[in-house]
Amino acid sequence: MSTFLDHLLNGLLLGGIFALIAVGYSLVYGIIKLINFAHGEVAMFGAFFAFFIFSMFDVDGDLKDHPWIYVLAMVVSIFVTMGLGWLLEFLAYRPLRKASRLSALITAIGASLLLQYLAAVIWSPSVVSFEAPEVFYYELFSVMDGDVLFEVKHLVVFMLVSFCLTLLWWVVEKTRMGKAMRACSQDADAAALMGININRVVAFTFIFGSAMAALSGVLYGLHLEQVRYNMGIQIGIVAFAAAVLGGIGSIPGAVLGGFVIGFTQAMASGYLSDLGDFIGHPLNSGYTEAVAFMIMILCLIVKPNGLLGKGDADRA
């Protein structure tokens, strides 16, 4: 039972992180009907920027004793990544807005490749490890005789994720920009005719999505205590599966999908070998990665609109 709770907690943590990234996919898809393949890479860049910043500090004693450096790094990284997101949209996607979706998709793939390997060249092609702040591991309370620990890390992630999602809800529902975003996702041409500046709305969407992605990237990096140039693909694809599962274009769907996938992945890594025994065929840990993909594939085949998706028909 304690392992189950452990996995549950882990699943919620990952789920929150994936949810934030998945929302980015849904936002962009809702507005310009583009699957932003490079979104995962934006998150990865966020993590790398943060790492870059705290590696600049030379303190006596260990870095991990100074949590404020991490906070600073996170904040700066978010701002810089927002710029990156804007740049990505401006340089790569805006010129293709009139082109077909396929061209845009291919460009997105190109952007993803470019960002990945730029990171590999600028920083390192191998794993970069660092340490998370000491304070992260302070126990807040424990359950089951200390077998399951609810740490500051969990608290921080939950708080930040909730904050972001609340902020997102507020922006989309209660502000003018949010209304403009909703209008654009319904009918961009009509929105333009109503005087909405599409370029600005799209830029804002990208910037907001990138900010959340950066936050998720940093949190994910801190969780694993490492960053890699190809972690973008990892979280990107999982988050994309989450967005699809929840119904791409739907924000609550993305959040739901994020938690479902995060939970499933955590469970899978924990219970995969048991499942293997059950079906009589050994299942290696490598299959955990495949789980997210399989969920996504099944979802697209059976119900392309996802759990909460709008009626964006797969074929007329």
Add this chain to the structure above:
Amino acid sequence: MSLLKVKGACKFFGGVKAVNEVSLTVEEKSITALIGPNGAGKTTLFNLLTAVYSPTAGEIIFNGYDMGKLKPNQIVSRGVARTFQNIRLFDNLTVLDNVRIGLHGKLPVNPFLPWLPWKKKAVEADAIASARQYLEFVGLTDYEDELACNLPYGKQRTLEIARALATGPKLLLLDEPAAGMNHTETEELIHLIRRTRSAGITVLLIEHDMKLVMKISEHIYVLDHGELLEEGSGESIQNSEKVRTAYLGEETEETHVR
């Protein structure tokens, strides 16, 4: 012999009754028109006839076959061809290729046989000759090598008709063939439709251009709000109160639909 018999066809989209209990017959080698104000359900009916939609209720019998359960591409092999309201050509292919694709149904289907080089040459030569005949029939021979997207609008519509004819249909469904055409082009269209009928093909068309309709149709069906309002010859339709009201609303003074 009635080529096409529609009995009580219905197509409901949720609460919207796009087509409601429509029955009509189309005689062989005739030119029949389907008219009605916008939104009357004419194109929906066409979509039912070409299996783009499956009927919620009712029967569609073409040449003795029940067409209700077929798929759009199977309709073609039974002998029904259609053109579209918003032209659907293969823009990036040449005019000749567009017509050649229409011939697809008549070419050998076995995936292996046409691959033998000599067979393939023969098949291709036949296809090109056949396609050229159709182009000549509609008058597009000069445009053979043009890309379909480069043709003027009126010629694009004609091309669509040529492609539809290439499938070798018994019944040709034309969805607003004269839309956007000027006077000369409309006259050419009239000649084309008459030639088509002389070649033994039955024509059923949706049209808004009343002059055209009155000139060539032998029988007219009027649809409004998904229901069959009236049917008859040009004269009787022109004089019908119901039709006038449907198109123009309540009368305040004498008007003729001419």
Add this chain to the structure above:
Amino acid sequence: MKRNNINYVLGAILIFPLVVCLLWPTFNQTIDIDNFFGYGKFSYQFTANNFMTIGSYAIIFIVAALGLNVQVGYTGQLNLGYVAFMAVGGYSAALFQDANRELYQNHPFIGICLSLLMAIFFSGLVGLLVCLPTIKLRGDYFAIVTFGFAEVVRQVIKNEEVLRGSIGIKELFLFPKEHVDWINNHFFSLFLNEDMEAAFKPDPWINYGFFLLLTVIVICFVTYLRDSHYGRMLFAIRDNETAAESCGISLSMGKIYASVISAVIGGVAGYMMVMRTSLAHPDSFVFMVSIYALCCLVLGGIGSVRGAVVGAIILMSLGEVLRDVLTAMPKQEGEPLIPSEARFIMFGLVLILMMRFRPNGISTLENDTLRLAKKEKTKGWSKYFQMGDTDESS
């Protein structure tokens, strides 16, 4: 279809490496820079064997790009999981050879034919399996599903005991050693003098020759398909699905047909991949491989046979050369100056820049399926892919 001189030029390019190396086996350039921008020693050696190895890699991608072209260029379905077909083809051939080593030892030609058949059969089967559930999916969803599928296939290969997982299947060969030696002694040695003979390795050459044969067959096949009415059927599906249906074309049949043919060609490419390195390993079949094929197509021109050939030759050779050059770079604190992964930046840029500036690809000479009548502007390849058509007849 009228023959263009350019076809002969391309043919010459393919034979070029073989001829050059046969005539010039001393081809052995070494660049030795002692102080490369102050970072240390840079030593790069480029030999004829090297040339052949790169050439065989490029040729594999000609086949892969052509196969992908059938699905993407002819039928308009973006398949991001192409590597799955290659993996299945390569692995089925490898497993078969592994299980029947004596057959290969004694009757190599029968062995080769059977491997090819295995590769073709199983990859075709997979092509069918992928297509069936996804026929109704719209363009971008189809792309994502194929991508996911390729990853799943790779995970399965990596984790299943039967497929030798991470270790891979080793020591695969086209011809057994005795045959290779025979060819060496009776053919290659005619061109070499004694000092070269020591450094000469016949394997990349034999590979290249055999691959060349397969590539030519595939090129002919794909061109034949394009000019037949089956090809036209696929173009119709790509251009306008509803219109294609109204001409009697069954969309499902067309898409399945395209998928199977694409998969079969992919299987052949996979077979070549495995034979080239004598090893079947899941890491040779990562997602990036699908992207390589796609990049070759995008560079050369989606839908064009010539484009696929040109794109593959340019991009893959450049990629391999870059990798060798970057690996030879001096190291700083144990880490290379510029990691060899940097070459992938090129691939990313190719995709972005081509889509932006030249979606038709670089082979804008008389493009195969687009007849550029006079000097009129065409709508361009990007306009082919009318995904999720918003047109609806009222």
